[in-house]
Amino acid sequence: MVKFLAFFRNAPFFPLAVLAAFVFLGVFGEWIAPHDPVEGSLMDSLTPPFWEAGGKWKYPLGTDSLGRDILSRIMGGAGISLQIGILVVFVAGLMGTLLACLAGYLGGAVDTVIMRVVDLVMSIPYLVLAIVLAAILGASVYNIIIILGAVIWTYYCRVLRSEVLRLRESDFVRLAVVGGCSKGKIMLVHIFPNIVNTLVVIATLNLGTVIIAESSLSFLGLGVPPPSPAWGSMVADGRDYVGQAWWVSFWPGLAIFLVVMSFNLVGDWLRVRLDPKFRQMAGGS
Amino acid sequence: MNRYLLRRLGQAIITLIGVSMVVFLLTRMSGDPALLMAPQDATEKDIERIRLELGLDQPVHVQYVKYAWGVLRGDFGRSFRFDRPALDMFLERFPNTLKLSLVALFLAVAIGIPTGILSAVKVERGFDRFGKIFALFGQALPRFWLGIILISLFATTLKILPTSGMGTWKHYVLPSVTLAWFATASLTRLSRSSMLDVLDAEYIKMARIKGLPEFWVILKHGFRNAMSPVVTMLGLQFVALLNGAVITETIFTWPGVGRLIVEAIFARDFPVVQMCVLIASFLFVFINLFVDVLYAYIDPRIRYQ
Numbered sequence: 001m002v003k004f005l006a007f008f009r010n011a012p013f014f015p016l017a018v019l020a021a022f023v024f025l026g027v028f029g030e031w032i033a034p035h036d037p038v039e040g041s042l043m044d045s046l047t048p049p050f051w052e053a054g055g056k057w058k059y060p061l062g063t064d065s066l067g068r069d070i071l072s073r074i075m076g077g078a079g080i081s082l083q084i085g086i087l088v089v090f091v092a093g094l095m096g097t098l099l100a101c102l103a104g105y106l107g108g109a110v111d112t113v114i115m116r117v118v119d120l121v122m123s124i125p126y127l128v129l130a131i132v133l134a135a136i137l138g139a140s141v142y143n144i145i146i147i148l149g150a151v152i153w154t155y156y157c158r159v160l161r162s163e164v165l166r167l168r169e170s171d172f173v174r175l176a177v178v179g180g181c182s183k184g185k186i187m188l189v190h191i192f193p194n195i196v197n198t199l200v201v202i203a204t205l206n207l208g209t210v211i212i213a214e215s216s217l218s219f220l221g222l223g224v225p226p227p228s229p230a231w232g233s234m235v236a237d238g239r240d241y242v243g244q245a246w247w248v249s250f251w252p253g254l255a256i257f258l259v260v261m262s263f264n265l266v267g268d269w270l271r272v273r274l275d276p277k278f279r280q281m282a283g284g285s
Numbered sequence: 286m287n288r289y290l291l292r293r294l295g296q297a298i299i300t301l302i303g304v305s306m307v308v309f310l311l312t313r314m315s316g317d318p319a320l321l322m323a324p325q326d327a328t329e330k331d332i333e334r335i336r337l338e339l340g341l342d343q344p345v346h347v348q349y350v351k352y353a354w355g356v357l358r359g360d361f362g363r364s365f366r367f368d369r370p371a372l373d374m375f376l377e378r379f380p381n382t383l384k385l386s387l388v389a390l391f392l393a394v395a396i397g398i399p400t401g402i403l404s405a406v407k408v409e410r411g412f413d414r415f416g417k418i419f420a421l422f423g424q425a426l427p428r429f430w431l432g433i434i435l436i437s438l439f440a441t442t443l444k445i446l447p448t449s450g451m452g453t454w455k456h457y458v459l460p461s462v463t464l465a466w467f468a469t470a471s472l473t474r475l476s477r478s479s480m481l482d483v484l485d486a487e488y489i490k491m492a493r494i495k496g497l498p499e500f501w502v503i504l505k506h507g508f509r510n511a512m513s514p515v516v517t518m519l520g521l522q523f524v525a526l527l528n529g530a531v532i533t534e535t536i537f538t539w540p541g542v543g544r545l546i547v548e549a550i551f552a553r554d555f556p557v558v559q560m561c562v563l564i565a566s567f568l569f570v571f572i573n574l575f576v577d578v579l580y581a582y583i584d585p586r587i588r589y590q
Binding site: 116117119120123124125126127128129131132133135136208212215216219220221222232235236238239242243246249250253256257260261264265 | 296299300301303304307308311312314421422424425426427428429430433434436437440441442448524525527528529531532535536546547550551553558561562565566569570573
């Protein structure tokens with residue numbers, strides 16, 4: 001326990017608090033939201049936030065064009081964004097790690113084939129690839145996870161493969177080979193535990209990227225289908241009312257910004273904490 | 286050098302063949318093109334005729350070879366929607382995207398690199414705090430949200446800039462800022478960390494010891510050495526800008542390739558989608574290849590890896 005707490009010394013307080021708050025909303029949002037996130041009352045459409053003229057306390061952050069409470073929708077959207085983010089990172093991380101171990105450790109033809117596939121996927125602009133896939137497979141939460149997972153695993157594979165290559169030449173792995181350890185066991189017992197730290201760092205930094213990618217798809221109308229309160233589609237809802245109702249787009253965008261920034265800050269902290277050698281990782285929309 | 290060049294060229298060609306296969310198969314998966322092309326009241330017989338005309342009765346690999354042969358001769362198929370060559374539609378729109386991306390790239394370089402360098406020089410002090418917050422904001426602000434906020438501030442509230450479309454220089458301001466935002470932040474981050482590495486080097490200490498003014502130490506010995514990873518990134522950033530154009534052009538209804546892709550996807554106009562994806566990948570692969578080869582030319586160590 002003491003060891004566990006010591007890990008969090010120097011942890012960035014603000015981003016962790018923001019993430020904790022959004023995770024809480026994601027899990028309990030349905031029960032504590034003041035209104036139904038999907039049903040609105042047309043009588044109250046485009047009500048401004050409470051401090052503006054015409055605003056009501058009933059709708060603290062205002063309502064959208066269908067009279068739906070924006071606060072409740074943001075609470076509902078937290079669950080969607082975080083779930084998609086975490087599942088995509090899980091799928092991509094699993095696939096990327098597995099293939100990185102195979103490519104890096106086995107080398108030869110396996111390595112060549114896997115890395116050519118990585119090059120192939122990376123050479124198509126990822127947002128373009130994702131919208132093409134979304135248009136073909138159709139928009140659903142399930143499909144978004146598959147689509148983004150299928151695009152993003154390449155980052156994991158590329159970064160982790162170079163780690164595996166480095167580990168393969170290390171003394172303890174050579175010793176295991178001499179000791180008659182099987183290839184599968186070497187990868188699982190000797191190599192995998194040594195790339196976990198890097199994996200955790202990439203995954204945290206990647207969560208922000210995935211959330212932006214998911215909301216970009218939803219913004220274009222190719223992501224989470226309506227009427228689900230996805231943050232990206234909420235921003236898109238406000239596009240037509242920019243002049244008269246700034247709040248419709250503003251709040252969900254702020255939520256995305258806060259969550260993504262927090263994941264990036266926590267990722268930066270973890271990077272220094274877990275692996276001082278680890279440098280930059282590219283990504284973003 | 287020649288062997289290295291050949292190997293890299295071979296890899297690039299294999300990647301492109303792979304991309305063309307993936308794109309071809311993906312669009313085939315999306316449904317029968319004959320059904321998409323046929324008018325609403327077409328009979329079964331009409332559809333069969335279109336299918337024969339398009340060669341859809343042949344095996345998939347024959348169809349692919351035909352398609353690939355067409356692409357090599359610059360024939361990317363015809364748009365279902367407008368019944369004209371897809372390539373013409375692309376070429377009409379491409380200059381607009383290029384103009385916007387170049388303005389954005391200029392902004393990103395002009396703001397990002399000096400900010401990063403100054404941050405590194407003043408590390409953990411005044412300007413660096415600003416630089417770090419700037420980089421953080423740039424990487425976390427969703428582009429589509431930034432665009433809408435900019436429109437609501439400068440176009441609908443202050444009414445000093447147009448909301449959308451293309452025309453005078455004023456039309457460039459909001460879209461190029463939106464597009465450049467992320468790249469600027471990445472360049473700030475990268476030039477900061479690269480400059481920090483360089484400032485640690487022995488030759489910087491040497492330059493200081495021999496009494497060179499700090500300004501020249503930074504500019505001549507620091508800046509020039511710190512720029513090599515930044516230049517590599519620039520090529521990739523430029524392609525990333527084309528990627529970002531999809532969102533930016535949609536928000537500002539900019540008549541470029543990004544919007545063409547989105548429009549074509551919603552209209553299920555797959556030949557156009559196919560071509561845009563292919564050309565985007567061509568650009569990516571060749572810019573990468575060019576940067577790598579340039580690097581190998583400058584730095585012999587890379588060739589023997």
